[in-house]
Amino acid sequence: MARLACETCAVRSKAICSELTRDELTKINAIAHFRAVPAGEVLFADDEPPPYFASILSGVVKLTKSLPDGRQQIVGLLFPSQFLGKTITGRASYSAEAATNARLCTFNRDQFNGILRAHPSLEKRMFEHTLDELDSAREWMLLLGRKTAAEKVASLLVLIARHSRQLGCGDPEHPDRVRFELPLSRSEIADYLGLTIETVSRQLSRFKAKNLISLEGPRVVVVPSLERLAGEAETDEACV
Amino acid sequence: MARLACETCAVRSKAICSELTRDELTKINAIAHFRAVPAGEVLFADDEPPPYFASILSGVVKLTKSLPDGRQQIVGLLFPSQFLGKTITGRASYSAEAATNARLCTFNRDQFNGILRAHPSLEKRMFEHTLDELDSAREWMLLLGRKTAAEKVASLLVLIARHSRQLGCGDPEHPDRVRFELPLSRSEIADYLGLTIETVSRQLSRFKAKNLISLEGPRVVVVPSLERLAGEAETDEACV
């Protein structure tokens, strides 16, 4: 039996391909193509039917919606092991762009939909993933509608900190200390939180002054106590 | 062959039970129970596993999330033919409450999940419904994060107007004129839009002054030109 590339995949245990039978995995493996994309590359644009779906191997992808006059809102962030693309119902009403350099495991649209049709267990896995995305979206609605600027920024830092810790940056000595690189620029952070860049910058400076974080350059954040930071965020654990 | 209650159902053609085989419909029919709920009744609370799922036959159900200090955000509105309850992954992180008097077609949780497991086509239907909900949630994220108070209120009015028109209140003489009852109080509107009741009230008064709407009592709205109102909303068609 041939070895499958999937077997050495970094996100194997968490992505949509986890819990598949050998047979299913083989079929998925056969249509999978690796693709590296640089930060800033648009993966698909508003209302243009995406040519492929993808599991994210590394990096971060942002989903953006915008108003006719240019106002923007990031409506989703996808981290490694998450799935990009809207199966079944086709075109999405948002655009997807690599926020950082990213590595993707892509699947041709029609081929993937074909496999989905034939393998309910994979479809179920996709369904679960969508339910998680819906939960995250609703959590974010609460943030956008009701949280203060400080709570918003803290919530985002906690979200990213949890993701990067989960990706193996845990320090057993100091389980509450996290150091990570922000996958987003200040203006992207603003677009995710419904704020302006100036407000984001001021809140970060305020957190720095309160020793809730320290910055090593504008992109690298050190959180001495994630618990203390989370206290500023009013966040539940529930985020994906 | 016995007649099924479903066959006279008002939302038959649009709810999750549309496009089912006779066999599937029979099974669903067998576990369906009618339930009338008064406005204000809590259908299930935060983190409490809901005992049943339901198709909404009439009325409106709101999904609410709240912060520890009491700030609230409505994260979803369900109109007739839509489905209430999170299958598969169990407990939700929000609570559901009847916003108006409502009539539900309920399904026991475990029985429904059983049928789901055995009938991929129904599961697929649920999946599609979830994708639509995700789209709506993201549309609303754009509203919460980036729209002005006036745009928010206009967007909500357009959303409700479209739903009530779809429910058969279309006037062929004046296709652009709509009259409907608001399913939400001022404070619920505020919680859906991320505003305060005062701001909602002021925006409605402003629309009245601009003849974009007129009010027959606080709950009944007449929109002389939906197109003109939609112009204030910066909304796409995309809302569910």
Place this chain on the structure above:
DNA sequence: CGCCGACGTTGACCTAGATCAACGCGAACA
């Protein structure tokens, strides 16, 4: 090497929307 443009920070000021407060209206009720 010096210039330029993208990005981030900080300060001064402004405004959309929040907060606080008064009032009106109709339904429930003694």
Place this chain on the structure above:
DNA sequence: TGTTCGCGTTGATCTAGGTCAACGTCGGCG
């Protein structure tokens, strides 16, 4: 029939966060 209470409206004032502007840093490039 008057009282009360929930709901909605409107006005006066306040403030969180937006806007405008200046400035610093860094990396690419002629």
